[in-house]
Amino acid sequence: MLERIRQQCATGRAEWQDCTDAETSVAVERYTSVDIYQREIDKLFRGLPLIAAHGSELQAGQVLAHDGYGVPILLSRDKDGVVRAHLNVCRHRGTRLVESSTAIAKSSIVCPYHGWAYQLDGKLRHRLHAESFDKKECADEDLVALPCVERHGLIWVVPSSGSDFDKLSSNSLDEYLGELSAEMPFYEVAQLTHFRTIEAEYPANWKLIVDAFLESYHIRVLHKNTIAPFFTDGITAGGRFGSEQSGKPHIHSLVARRAAQAWSEQGDTSLQKTMPQNIRELSELVTPSQVIFPNTITIFHPDYLSLITLYPTSVGTLRWTHKMLIPKDRADSTWVAHWEKTFNLIEKGVFQAEDIHTAVQIQKGFASGANTHLRLGRIEQAVSWFHDSVARHTAASR
Numbered sequence: 451m452l453e454r455i456r457q458q459c460a461t462g463r464a465e466w467q468d469c470t471d472a473e474t475s476v477a478v479e480r481y482t483s484v485d486i487y488q489r490e491i492d493k494l495f496r497g498l499p500l501i502a503a504h505g506s507e508l509q510a511g512q513v514l515a516h517d518g519y520g521v522p523i524l525l526s527r528d529k530d531g532v533v534r535a536h537l538n539v540c541r542h543r544g545t546r547l548v549e550s551s552t553a554i555a556k557s558s559i560v561c562p563y564h565g566w567a568y569q570l571d572g573k574l575r576h577r578l579h580a581e582s583f584d585k586k587e588c589a590d591e592d593l594v595a596l597p598c599v600e601r602h603g604l605i606w607v608v609p610s611s612g613s614d615f616d617k618l619s620s621n622s623l624d625e626y627l628g629e630l631s632a633e634m635p636f637y638e639v640a641q642l643t644h645f646r647t648i649e650a651e652y653p654a655n656w657k658l659i660v661d662a663f664l665e666s667y668h669i670r671v672l673h674k675n676t677i678a679p680f681f682t683d684g685i686t687a688g689g690r691f692g693s694e695q696s697g698k699p700h701i702h703s704l705v706a707r708r709a710a711q712a713w714s715e716q717g718d719t720s721l722q723k724t725m726p727q728n729i730r731e732l733s734e735l736v737t738p739s740q741v742i743f744p745n746t747i748t749i750f751h752p753d754y755l756s757l758i759t760l761y762p763t764s765v766g767t768l769r770w771t772h773k774m775l776i777p778k779d780r781a782d783s784t785w786v787a788h789w790e791k792t793f794n795l796i797e798k799g800v801f802q803a804e805d806i807h808t809a810v811q812i813q814k815g816f817a818s819g820a821n822t823h824l825r826l827g828r829i830e831q832a833v834s835w836f837h838d839s840v841a842r843h844t845a846a847s848r
């Protein structure tokens with residue numbers, strides 16, 4: 451993909467200019483139909499591995515409550531470092547077990563109602579006045595486990611059991627990610643550490659946000675006063691990744707920054723010398739970004755990672771969760787002011803004021819009936835890849 455960027459910069463001709471595919475469109479109904487929304491919840495948000503946290507958010511012997519996906523999830527990491535997910539619901543009379551959404555140390559999980567105690571691996575350990583209950587199969591009393599795996603520095607959970615991913619493992623996850631799994635180590639996500647999470651709800655369909663991160667067409671106009679000066683106009687290289695069976699639903703792309711222009715103009719020998727060797731060098735030239743299907747967006751800024759996850763709380767509303775992940779060697783207190791400033795600039799100045807704001811305005815316009823379809827030019831092709839994948843995974847026959 452970097453070679454494709456180099457060629458476009460060197461020739462001054464972007465790939466989309468030579469693309470002969472037809473213009474495409476997305477039906478407005480995809481953003482407004484309650485029926486489609488319900489199928490997205492069932493098939494995508496209950497049946498696929500979703501990213502729930504970065505590994506650094508949960509240390510050994512800690513637990514945290516995750517409610518971002520409409521299901522009360524309890525994440526735990528035992529003393530040996532193994533991460534698990536269970537429903538955050540007591541097996542006695544259903545009380546929520548852990549309240550805190552930030553990690554807290556626990557040697558066992560004790561229900562605040564009548565004190566049933568569970569181990570971090572979900573096994574019931576102790577019941578007060580146990581003789582008051584009939585003997586039952588132990589499994590009926592252990593916490594309900596959800597498929598969960600820690601991979602590429604991230605904690606992945608399937609928020610229901612009985613899906614194709616019931617036996618979620620590093621292998622099955624990598625198979626689902628396809629060649630993207632081989633790319634992931636280069637991005638060193640596991641080496642980063644969590645700095646901040648912002649969570650908010652907005653009145654827009656969740657896919658409008660994904661759309662905004664799949665094309666660079668809007669950078670020049672919508673972001674003219676913020677990030678546009680750092681980027682070229684429409685020079686990108688992207689591709690579809692994933693298993694054949696899943697229809698390659700993940701999208702990975704590079705958006706050329708201004709620095710890529712001078713880099714591409716060097717002679718061949720100097721180019722080889724200046725070939726980026728790691729993510730820090732790469733992200734000076736291009737901004738890599740991924741849509742990890744269905745709901746995660748990664749943006750590799752020059753010195754940190756924005757990890758965004760989305761969840762549709764209704765057909766016309768979304769929950770936005772933006773995590774800023776920073777290098778460990780810049781995580782001490784002397785860096786806090788720098789990261790605060792950077793995070794505010796991108797989260798408030800760019801995402802909230804520009805990208806999310808636009809999504810909300812688009813959603814408002816749907817009811818007007820002005821458009822039955824939204825048009826996608828060849829420069830916006832990745833948006834139609836994403837919608838094809840959503841349609842494929844939510845088709846009534848699946």
Ligand code: FES
Nearest residue numbers: 540542543561564
């Ligand atoms: S509801 Fe948890 S111990 Fe009673």
Ligand SMILES: [Fe+2]
Nearest residue numbers: 662668673805
């Ligand atoms: Fe944008």
